[in-house]
Every structure is written in structure tokens, then in C-alpha cells.
Amino acid sequence: MADQTPSLIMDDVSVTYRSFGGKRQVEGGRRPRWMSKHIGAVDLIRAVRNVSFVAHHGESIGLIGHNGSGKSTLMRAMAGLVPLASGAVYTDGQASLLGVGGALMKDLSGERNIRLGCLALGLSPAEVDERFDSVVEFAGIGEFLQLPMRAYSSGMGARLRFAISTAARPDILLIDEALATGDAKFRKKSKERIDEIKETAGTVMLVSHSMGTIRQTCTRALWLHRGQLRLDGPVDEVVDAYESSLG
Amino acid sequence: MTIPASGAELAGEFGLRKVGGRPPLVKYAQQVWERRHFAFSLASGRAYSKNQGGYLGQLWALLTPILWALLYYTVFKYLLHVNRGIDNYAGFVVTGLFIFRFISGTMNRSASSMESNNGLITSLQFPRALIPIAYATAEFLNLLPALLVLLAVAVLNGEPLRLQILLLAPAVVLAYVFATGLAFYSARLVVEVADLGNLIPFVNRALMYASGVLFSLDRYGDGAAFQVISHTPLAIYIELARSSLMVEVPVDAATWLWAVGWAVLTVLTGFVYFWRAEAKYGRG
Numbered sequence: 001m002a003d004q005t006p007s008l009i010m011d012d013v014s015v016t017y018r019s020f021g022g023k024r025q026v027e028g029g030r031r032p033r034w035m036s037k038h039i040g041a042v043d044l045i046r047a048v049r050n051v052s053f054v055a056h057h058g059e060s061i062g063l064i065g066h067n068g069s070g071k072s073t074l075m076r077a078m079a080g081l082v083p084l085a086s087g088a089v090y091t092d093g094q095a096s097l098l099g100v101g102g103a104l105m106k107d108l109s110g111e112r113n114i115r116l117g118c119l120a121l122g123l124s125p126a127e128v129d130e131r132f133d134s135v136v137e138f139a140g141i142g143e144f145l146q147l148p149m150r151a152y153s154s155g156m157g158a159r160l161r162f163a164i165s166t167a168a169r170p171d172i173l174l175i176d177e178a179l180a181t182g183d184a185k186f187r188k189k190s191k192e193r194i195d196e197i198k199e200t201a202g203t204v205m206l207v208s209h210s211m212g213t214i215r216q217t218c219t220r221a222l223w224l225h226r227g228q229l230r231l232d233g234p235v236d237e238v239v240d241a242y243e244s245s246l247g
Numbered sequence: 248m249t250i251p252a253s254g255a256e257l258a259g260e261f262g263l264r265k266v267g268g269r270p271p272l273v274k275y276a277q278q279v280w281e282r283r284h285f286a287f288s289l290a291s292g293r294a295y296s297k298n299q300g301g302y303l304g305q306l307w308a309l310l311t312p313i314l315w316a317l318l319y320y321t322v323f324k325y326l327l328h329v330n331r332g333i334d335n336y337a338g339f340v341v342t343g344l345f346i347f348r349f350i351s352g353t354m355n356r357s358a359s360s361m362e363s364n365n366g367l368i369t370s371l372q373f374p375r376a377l378i379p380i381a382y383a384t385a386e387f388l389n390l391l392p393a394l395l396v397l398l399a400v401a402v403l404n405g406e407p408l409r410l411q412i413l414l415l416a417p418a419v420v421l422a423y424v425f426a427t428g429l430a431f432y433s434a435r436l437v438v439e440v441a442d443l444g445n446l447i448p449f450v451n452r453a454l455m456y457a458s459g460v461l462f463s464l465d466r467y468g469d470g471a472a473f474q475v476i477s478h479t480p481l482a483i484y485i486e487l488a489r490s491s492l493m494v495e496v497p498v499d500a501a502t503w504l505w506a507v508g509w510a511v512l513t514v515l516t517g518f519v520y521f522w523r524a525e526a527k528y529g530r531g
Contacts, residue, residue: 006261011254020441054257076529080267081369083526089266090258094372102366103289107296116292119285120371148299 007203008055008078008095008172013087015048015073047073049227050087055172057092060204062214062235064242065224071207074224075174078205093171093202096121101161106150110141110160113149117164131167138189139163159186166193173201177208211239269525276518278374286377290384297389312393316341316400333463335404335493342397342492343460343485346419349390350426350481351451357382357430358437358447361528368529375528376521379430387423394419401492411491418487421510425480428513431521438528458482480509 020042048070055061063071076082079095103120104113114135118128136145139160141152149157175194198204208214214221214235221238223231231238258265270278279286298307320337333339357379361368364378394415402408437444455461458481467473476482483505490498 006257006263009254009258009263011258052254054254076369078266080372082267082529084267088254090254090263091266092261092263095266096372097370099370102364102368102370105292105296107299108292112288112292112295116285116288119282119288120367120373122282122285122373125284 005057005092006054007057007059007092008205009090010051010053010074010078011088011090013048013051013074013077013089014046014085015070015077015082016085017045017047017073019043019045046085047227048077048224051224051227051229052087053222053229053232055203055205057202059220060198060206060218062218062221062239063205063207063224064209064211064214064221064239065230069224070227071224072176073227075176075205075207078172079174091172095172095174096168096170098165098173098175099161104149104161104164107148109148110136110139110145110152113160114164117161118167121165121168123168135163135167138166138193140186155183155186162186162190162193166190166197169197169200171201172203173197173205175204175206211243215239267526269522272519272522275374275376275522275525279376279380282373282377285373286381287384289377289381291388293381293385294388297385308389309392309395312345312396315344316396319344320400332465334495335401335406338397338400338404338406338493339463339489339496340461341400342489343458345390345393345397346422346485346488347455347458347460347481349386349393349419350422350429350484351454353383353386353426354429354433355447355451356386358433358444360430360434361438362441365529375525376431376518379434379521380427382434383423383427383430386426387419390419397488397492406493409494414491415488418484418491418506421487421506422484424510424514425484425506428510428515428517431514431517435521435524438524454479454481458485460485478505480506480513483509 051074063074065071073082075097077084078089078091079097080089081097103117105116108116114132115128118131118135119125123131136142139156139162141156141160144152144156149160152160173194194204204217206214206217218235220233221231221235221242222229223238223242231241257263269275294308295305298305298311301307303310316337319340323340324337360378360382361375368375368378397415398412401412433447457476457479459476464473464477464482467476477486483502486496486502487498487506489496490502
């Protein structure tokens with residue numbers, strides 16, 4: 001059950017991206033249009049604007065909103081992965097994003113990728129040795145272990161990524177749409193694994209477009225709209241409001 | 248429960264720690280050291296995957312430098328008949344070229360390293376300095392088989408087997424330390440101003456002419472230009488490598504001091520320079 005001890009505090013957080021190679025069209029801009037299109041085409045995108053909330057130990061929070069509403073960016077801000085334009089994030093322990101996709105190399109074998117991915121998550125070489133077999137077994141890649149990941153089917157690759165990324169146990173778990181990978185059997189297995197991590201993690205944040213998943217796994221929900229927090233409350237209330245806004 | 252005035256206050260009350268940002272320099276260096284296994288794994292993965300295609304696989308790690316050596320050997324020894332006053336001209340060129348390509352390749356590739364590892368940076372927490380370190384290490388791992396080829400070329404050219412050959416090891420290790428420092432600089436510079444990435448090829452070519460890869464630096468005479476050019480880091484490391492393999496290239500203690508000086512200076516200032524922007528990487 002959720003107690004009232006905070007595990008994560010977002011204090012007026014804003015994240016801004018620099019985008020090269022294009023500029024949004026603004027009426028009455030200072031520079032002629034043809035020029036801002038080709039030279040100096042750098043734009044600032046305010047992906048997350050002044051978001052504040054407090055998460056508590058034992059809470060599962062769903063993060064919902066349209067594509068481009070800033071959900072993934074907000075998650076990255078919680079994990080301390082993107083520079084903040086303003087505000088601050090405080091956590092009790094380590095907040096980690098579930099997913100090691102970025103660390104893996106498709107030209108390397110599953111075996112090397114398991115080692116690489118686990119080290120990327122911050123495990124020590126001894127811990128990697130210890131958990132190696134369980135990762136292989138969970139991913140179910142069997143004889144494909146020595147093949148480069150390039151040769152894996154997309155389901156197999158997704159299974160391996162999931163297995164590697166759940167090898168570490170963070171205090172605050174951030175999941176970005178990771179539940180819907182693989183076949184039915186693997187989905188069931190991965191749901192069990194996430195439940196297991198949830199028990200040790202204390203706090204879970206979940207980004208998903210499936211309102212069913214959000215209602216099922218979360219007790220509270222945050223609705224992000226164009227980078228701003230529109231609604232924060234019990235999951236049914238927020239999801240209902242979000243769904244009715246879709247018409 | 249009273250509502251605290253600010254997030255910072257609430258965090259203080261329950262002992263929460265601030266996330267992200269830039270740790271103090273010493274702590275940062277410790278974090279880098281703790282995560283060294285990750286950097287090495289990243290580096291060996293990069294070096295390995297480079298030769299992953301094709302039937303011959305990792306044999307290419309050795310075949311590629313052999314082919315380069317053969318090409319230069321044939322062109323300079325049998326086709327152009329140039330020696331520019333150097334008896335073992337082929338060995339001279341190949342040694343210079345391998346060391347040059349190691350350092351300039353590190354600078355080149357680490358320039359785009361932060362951009363091409365954006366996915367990694369925005370999904371996992373680790374000191375970002377590991378990326379330029381891994382890039383320099385990957386280039387170093389690729390250099391190792393090339394060193395064997397250099398040894399073979401030297402011996403085939405009739406260079407005697409003498410104790411000085413062992414000095415090749417400290418020479419390339421110093422070059423590696425220097426290259427790592429260079430990688431810190433080029434990785435951050437391109438993050439600061441993306442346009443600088445376009446200047447890298449020109450810098451490379453200028454360095455090639457200034458470091459005596461294809462000809463002895465004596466050509467610059469013995470005036471101020473020679474003094475400056477012969478003390479640039481690339482010229483120093485190339486000279487050390489040549490002197491360990493070739494009898495006709497003498498070396499003095501001062502050159503070794505320059506090599507140590509450049510390596511330490513570059514890696515320390517580069518590390519600090521890279522660290523100062525730690526909170527900026529991953530902005531996309």
C-alpha cells in the first residue's frame with residue numbers, strides 16, 4: 001500500500017530540446033521565411049513545461065497523453081537523463097528507465113550483448129556472471145546465443161532486450177510501453193517479471209497507450225497535454241477524463 | 248500533514264537526493280573508474296563489430312593493415328622509387344601512417360560519438376566521459392594488430408632485432424593517452440557547436456602535412472617552423488614509433504619528455520573540459 005513517504009519529487013520541471021535542420025513556422029517572425037528555413041534552422045522545443053508532482057513509495061502511476069505530449073521526455077527527466085531547462089528532480093534511490101536498446105549492438109552476438117547491456121545498467125562483472133544464465137533462459141534465445149543480434153527475429157530481439165533490462169533492480173522503475181512485446185506466452189512471463197520488480201522497486205511509473213493496461217496496473221494517473229500536466233488523480237478518474245476528451 | 252513550501256524542502260525532509268546535473272570532479276573521476284568495465288565492453292564491441300561482415304571475419308583485423316602496408320610498400324619502393332633520403336622509406340611511411348590514422352581516427356569518430364550514442368545517453372545513467380574513452384579504446388584495439396604488421400615490415404626490411412623495439416609499447420600507450428584527451432575535446436566541441444563537425448576533415452589533412460607522415464620534417468628546414476612542427480604531438484608520437492623500429496631514426500630523451508607532457512596535459516585538460524558540460528549531453 002502507498003504510504004505518505006515521497007520517493008520522487010518533480011519540482012517545476014521543464015525540458016527544452018534544440019532541433020537542428022528545421023524551424024517551426026511562426027507568423028510575423030523576425031527573419032524572412034526563406035532564410036529561417038535553410039540557414040540557422042534551429043528551433044527550441046519545449047517538450048515538458050513546469051511539471052510538478054510527488055510520487056510515494058508503493059505507488060504505481062500511469063502516464064497518459066497523446067503522441068508528442070512529452071511522456072517519454074518526462075520519464076527521461078525523472079531518470080536524470082536529459083538536461084533540465086528549469087526545476088529539479090529528487091529521488092530516493094536510483095530511478096531507472098526499463099530498456100537497454102540504446103546500449104546494444106546489432107552486429108554483436110547475444111552473448112556479448114548480454115554482457116554489454118548488463119554492464120551498461122551498472123552491474124559489476126561479477127554480477128553479470130551471476131545473472132547471465134537467468135537472462136539467457138528468460139529471453140529463451142537458446143541456440144541463437146552466439147549469433148549476431150542482426151539475425152534475430154524482431155520478437156526474439158525484443159525478448160532479449162527485455163530480459164537484459166530487467167536484470168537490474170532499480171528503486172524506482174520507469175517503464176515506457178515495454179509491456180507489449182513478444183507473443184502471448186512471453187507477455188505473460190514479462191508481466192510476472194514486472195510484478196516481481198514492482199514489489200522490490202517500491203515506485204513504478206508506466207507510459208502506455210493502452211488504457212486497459214494503465215487501469216489494471218496503476219492506482220494513480222497523470223495526464224500530460226502539450227508538455228503540461230493537465231490532470232493528476234486516481235487512475236479511473238483521470239483515464240475517464242482522458243478518454244472522454246478523445247470523443 | 249502540512250504542505251511544504253517547495254520541492255527542495257520536501258526532499259530535504261525525507262532525505263531525497265537531487266538527480267542529474269554534474270557531480271564534483273573527483274567524484275566524477277571515481278564514477279568513471281567504477282564503470283570502466285562498461286567502457287571496455289563498449290570499446291571491444293565496437294572494435295569487434297567493425298570486422299564482423301564477410302567470410303574472413305576477425306581475420307580482417309590483421310588483413311587490413313597488411314594490405315595497407317603492401318600497397319604503400321609497392322608504390323614507394325617499386326613504382327615511384329622515392330626515398331627522400333630515407334633508406335627504409337616504406338617502413339617510414341607505413342609506421343607514420345598507422346600512428347597518424349590511429350590518432351586522427353580517434354578524433355574523427357569521437358567528434359560524432361555523442362550524437363550517434365544519443366539513444367544510449369538518453370536511456371541509461373552513466374558518466375558520459377565513458378563514451379569518448381570507449382571510442383579511443385576501440386581505435387587502440389584496432390591498432391594492436393597493425394603494430395604486429397609494423398614489426399613484420401621492419402624486420403622484412405632488414406631492421407635489426409634490438410631491444411629498442413620494446414619501446415614501441417610505451418610510445419603507443421602514450422599516444423593512446425593523448426588520443427583519449429583529444430577525444431574528450433572533439434566530443435564536447437561538436438556538442439557545443441554541431442557545425443564544427445564539418446571542419447574535422449580539414450583539421451585532419453592539415454595535421455597530416457604538419458606531422459611528417461609522408462616525408463621527414465627536415466624538409467621544413469631548421470628554423471622556427473621546424474621547431475614548432477617537430478614538437479607537435481602527432482610528430483612526436485610518430486617519431487617515437489619510428490625510432491623504436493628504425494635504426495636510422497635517432498631519438499633523444501627530450502622527445503620522450505615531450506610525449507609524456509603532451510599526453511598528460513591533453514588527457515587532464517580534456518577530461519575537465521568534457522566534465523564541465525556533463526549536464527548538457529543528451530539534449531538531442
